[in-house]
Every structure is written in C-alpha cells, then in structure tokens.
Amino acid sequence: MKSFLRSAALVMGTCAAGLFAGAASAETGQPSPWQINLQAAVTPVMEKIHDFNTLMLIIITSIVLFVLVLLAIVVVRFNERANPVPSKTSHNTLIEVAWTVIPVMILVLIAIPSFRLLHLELNIPKPDITVKVTGHQWYWSYEYPDNGAFGFDSYLVPEKDLKAGQPRLLAVDNEVVVPVNKIVRIQVTSSDVIHSFAVPSFGVKIDANPGRLNESWFKVTREGIYYGQCSELCGRDHAFMPIAVRAVSEADFAAWVAQAKAKFASAADAAGQLADAGETATLAAGPLAR
Numbered sequence: 001m002k003s004f005l006r007s008a009a010l011v012m013g014t015c016a017a018g019l020f021a022g023a024a025s026a027e028t029g030q031p032s033p034w035q036i037n038l039q040a041a042v043t044p045v046m047e048k049i050h051d052f053n054t055l056m057l058i059i060i061t062s063i064v065l066f067v068l069v070l071l072a073i074v075v076v077r078f079n080e081r082a083n084p085v086p087s088k089t090s091h092n093t094l095i096e097v098a099w100t101v102i103p104v105m106i107l108v109l110i111a112i113p114s115f116r117l118l119h120l121e122l123n124i125p126k127p128d129i130t131v132k133v134t135g136h137q138w139y140w141s142y143e144y145p146d147n148g149a150f151g152f153d154s155y156l157v158p159e160k161d162l163k164a165g166q167p168r169l170l171a172v173d174n175e176v177v178v179p180v181n182k183i184v185r186i187q188v189t190s191s192d193v194i195h196s197f198a199v200p201s202f203g204v205k206i207d208a209n210p211g212r213l214n215e216s217w218f219k220v221t222r223e224g225i226y227y228g229q230c231s232e233l234c235g236r237d238h239a240f241m242p243i244a245v246r247a248v249s250e251a252d253f254a255a256w257v258a259q260a261k262a263k264f265a266s267a268a269d270a271a272g273q274l275a276d277a278g279e280t281a282t283l284a285a286g287p288l289a290r
C-alpha cells in the first residue's frame, strides 16, 4: 500500500512537472507566454529551488487528492439516505493520534530540505568577484570594486527605443556583466527607499535597504542574458527599473571590464560635470521622463 502510494505520487509529480516544464522551456532568463512553472534554473541555488518546488507539488497534490477521496466517501456512504441511523462515536484514540502525528511528520519532511535550501542560499561561498548593487528611484546602479572600482547606472530601455530581441520592460541600457561558473557575491543597498533585487532564474531575491548592506550570491552555469525586476513596491516607477544580467565566458568578461572601465570612467566625469552645472533635475525625474 505504502509503495503504491509512493509510486502514485511520483507519477503525479512527474506528469505535473513535465506539463509545466513544457510551458517554461520556451525562453530562459525571462517570462514566456502561458508560463506556469518557475523560470528555468541557471544557478545551483535555483536548481535546488526547482527540486523543492517539485517535492512540495507532490506533497500538496497527494494531500488534496486524499482529502477529496475522504470527502467523496463521506458524501456517498454517510448521507441521510444511505445511513439513516448515524453512529454516536465521539472518540477514536488511534485515529486522533494518527491525524496529529502524520501531519507533524509531513511538516518535518518539508522542513529538512527547506532548511537545507536556506543554508545554501545564506552561506556565501568564497566569492570570485563582488558586485555592489544600489537601488534608486527608479533605476539600479552597479559597482565592481574588485575590477577597478568602476560603476554605472542601468536604466530601462523605453519601448520606442527597443532593438530586435530586447524584451519590453526588461531590457536596460547598461547590463550587469558577470563571468560564468564563478561565485559572484552581490552586496545590495539603496540610496532612497526599500527596493528588492530579484532575478528569478538565479533564485535571488534580496531587499535593498537604505543604510544597510545585504549580501547574496549566485553562480551562473550557462552563458546568456537573465532578467529580473525590482520586487519591492518603491514608488511611481517601481515597474520600470528592470535588472539585466549577462553571463559571459571569463575571456569575454575580462574584455568587457577593460572596455567598461574606460567607458564608465568618462561617463562618470560627464555626470560630474552635469551635476556641477546644476542639471540634476533630469536624473532625478527617472527613465520615463527622459
């Protein structure tokens, strides 16, 4: 009976996972039409989140079906017509112990992989590079303290300026670039209100609080571009401060760093001159106003 239940749960889980995976596999790193499941995983943490999600799906589906069967039995066997003289039973020690102990065991079964996953997310391995992420109303800025301490702002690309292949409301002018298969530590903070740095296919979502440095990490295992969004309601343009992370080979990353250092050094100078000229109003107005 037990092994039958286990195999039934496995079959259900596999069917459901297969069905959902079909919808999600169309695009990596961004949502796809009719997507039901989580975005495809490109980091070890997100793979574990997928596994945990599948385990939960099997458990909750089994519970729903079990309760449905019990309800059906009650409706058929114990309705007034089928069972005119109801039983006066008010206690059954065995059943009462069972319906207390079994749910506790199910919760423990869920807690073990859940805590293991939290431990994986919160214990940052020795980082290969650090990227500092700062949330602003309403854009992100990034700094690379390990690679020459350059930094840049990253704004949404307005719909009229989108190039082919750039997704609406997700593409940005300056993408964050990271090397694949390297531990990237992110240090996240904010310059104004609370934002939240979230990239679904990395399994990363961490608050950006003013005056506080939060840390998280990811190791991207596949080259590509991965999108995320601010996930904390932060004001008028909350929906218009996307995140775009491009994961590239180590050689491409080194080339990008060399070019970015030159590009953003002069951009910083230009921004400094702008600020000196008292033209900060356009910067403060956000991407939609530009």
Ligand SMILES: [Cu+2]
Residues within 6 Å of the ligand: 135, 136, 194, 195, 196, 230, 231, 232, 233, 234, 238, 241
């Ligand atoms: Cu925000």
